[in-house]
Amino acid sequence: MVKIVDVAKQAGVSTASVSRVISGLPGVSEETRERVNAAVKSLGYRPDLAARRLRSGRTDTLGLIVSDIRNPFFTEISRAVEDVAYQNGLRVLLCNADEDPEKEAFYLEMMRDENVSGVILSPTLAILSSLRPASYPFPLVLVDRCERDTNADAVVLDNFDAAYRLTEHLIAQGLRSIVFLYGSVGSTGPQRHQGYLAAMAAAGLAPEAEPIAPRSERAREVAEVLLQRQPRPDALVASSGLVLLGMAEAVKAAGVTVPTDIAIAGFDDLPWTRLVTPDITVIRQPTDEIGQTALRLLLQRVAAPDRSVRRVVLRGELLVRGSTQARV
Numbered sequence: 587m588v589k590i591v592d593v594a595k596q597a598g599v600s601t602a603s604v605s606r607v608i609s610g611l612p613g614v615s616e617e618t619r620e621r622v623n624a625a626v627k628s629l630g631y632r633p634d635l636a637a638r639r640l641r642s643g644r645t646d647t648l649g650l651i652v653s654d655i656r657n658p659f660f661t662e663i664s665r666a667v668e669d670v671a672y673q674n675g676l677r678v679l680l681c682n683a684d685e686d687p688e689k690e691a692f693y694l695e696m697m698r699d700e701n702v703s704g705v706i707l708s709p710t711l712a713i714l715s716s717l718r719p720a721s722y723p724f725p726l727v728l729v730d731r732c733e734r735d736t737n738a739d740a741v742v743l744d745n746f747d748a749a750y751r752l753t754e755h756l757i758a759q760g761l762r763s764i765v766f767l768y769g770s771v772g773s774t775g776p777q778r779h780q781g782y783l784a785a786m787a788a789a790g791l792a793p794e795a796e797p798i799a800p801r802s803e804r805a806r807e808v809a810e811v812l813l814q815r816q817p818r819p820d821a822l823v824a825s826s827g828l829v830l831l832g833m834a835e836a837v838k839a840a841g842v843t844v845p846t847d848i849a850i851a852g853f854d855d856l857p858w859t860r861l862v863t864p865d866i867t868v869i870r871q872p873t874d875e876i877g878q879t880a881l882r883l884l885l886q887r888v889a890a891p892d893r894s895v896r897r898v899v900l901r902g903e904l905l906v907r908g909s910t911q912a913r914v
Contacts, residue, residue: 588631597625608674612886632675647677648884649697649705649724651690653731653772654800655682657828658856659873660708663729666877667706674885676703685771685800687712698723704884710771725887729880731773732897739887741880741898745774748869748902749781752823752851755867755904757789759912761820761849765812766793767833768825769800775825778853782823794819798829805832806839813840813848821910824852834862849910853902864908872900 590608594601599618606614607622614622625631650667652660664680671678679702683690687710694713697705704725709717719726719738732740749766756764766782769775779795786793798804805824812819813836822837824830830852842848844864855870879898886893 588629590631592629593622593625593631596629597621646675647679647700647702648881649679649681649693649700649702649707651681651683651693651697651705651707653683653685653708653710654828655680657800657826659730659827659854659871662873663708663877663880666874667881670878670881683710685710694722704888706880706884708772711773712771714773725884725891727880727884727887729876733773737895739883739896741876741883741900743774743871743876744899744901745777746781746784748853748904749778749825750785751781751902751904752853752867752869753782753785754788755906756821756823756849756851756910757785757791759849759910761910762791763794763817763820764791764823765819765821766795766823766825767798767805767808767829768795769829770797771800775800778825800826800828802828802832802835805829806836807832809833809836810840813837813842818842818848821849821851823850827852827854827856830854830859830866830868831856834866844909845911851910855905859907864911867907867910868905869902870905871902875900 590601590604594604597604599622603614603618604622607619648671650664652664654660668678679700681693683693690710690713702724706727706729708730709728714731714733714736717736726738728736728738728740730742732742753764766779768779775797782795783793796808798808809822809832812822822833824833833850837844837850844850851867853869855868859866859868883896
């Protein structure tokens with residue numbers, strides 16, 4: 587049976603370096619990482635997970651609790667987490683909380699019962715407001731949703747900045763009456779709402795925003811009412827992909843021309859946003875980087891439980907498309 591020492595010998599590094607690469611920990615150069623991975627593949631090395639479990643008292647299973655698996659954003663995050671887990675010989679127990687705090691709390695307790703090595707969580711506001719990571723027997727890494735004072739590792743988007751830049755773009759296109767629809771159950775929507783408010787204030791414009799359940803059906807209902815108004819708003823902005831979908835459905839059903847009659851924009855570069863005519867201006871979130879970084883943070887926390895809390899803040903990319911072209 588191939589042992590870690592065999593991998594170290596073939597790669598020309600120490601066994602400690604091999605262990606760090608396999609565990610996804612920092613402290614090794616990219617060249618060393620590539621040599622170790624090549625040796626692992628060449629020798630067919632498999633970590634002794636049974637021995638690792640005996641030493642640590644943990645399983646080789648990680649928990650991933652997402653807010654709503656129907657949201658393509660969380661589907662992409664889940665895929666990225668699973669990719670890194672697979673590379674490290676770990677299993678992922680995926681749970682869908684469906685934006686329900688009670689269901690979310692149930693799954694967190696289930697993770698305790700399953701004795702998982704750690705959990706990646708996208709919490710609702712209800713859970714986040716009372717979250718005490720130290721009260722759980724496993725490390726927690728928050729993804730997508732986190733408050734400034736939450737004492738937990740986290741990977742998040744700079745939501746304020748992204749919403750500010752998106753709103754600023756609309757204002758630069760000559761749009762003035764801009765309505766923002768944002769999800770009310772997580773921390774992400776309110777943070778993006780703050781960015782929108784700041785951009786509107788900087789331009790001396792009156793804001794109009796509405797917190798809603800982050801469902802496409804609800805977004806469609808609200809957008810339908812807004813489209814019937816006279817005068818109609820210049821633009822509708824969505825805080826998430828599901829809200830944007832409902833908004834786009836309402837615009838299509840109303841027979842309103844985009845961007846001549848109204849502009850629309852939102853978050854998440856989903857495939858359908860590029861297939862409709864005109865294609866839709868969005869903030870692209872680095873979903874692969876978010877998911878992969880979250881799992882690496884979790885592995886680092888498992889290896890070093892006492893290290894300082896780390897928060898990784900990533901920047902969204904503004905993709906300007908036809909739905910927000912300046913009116914002629």
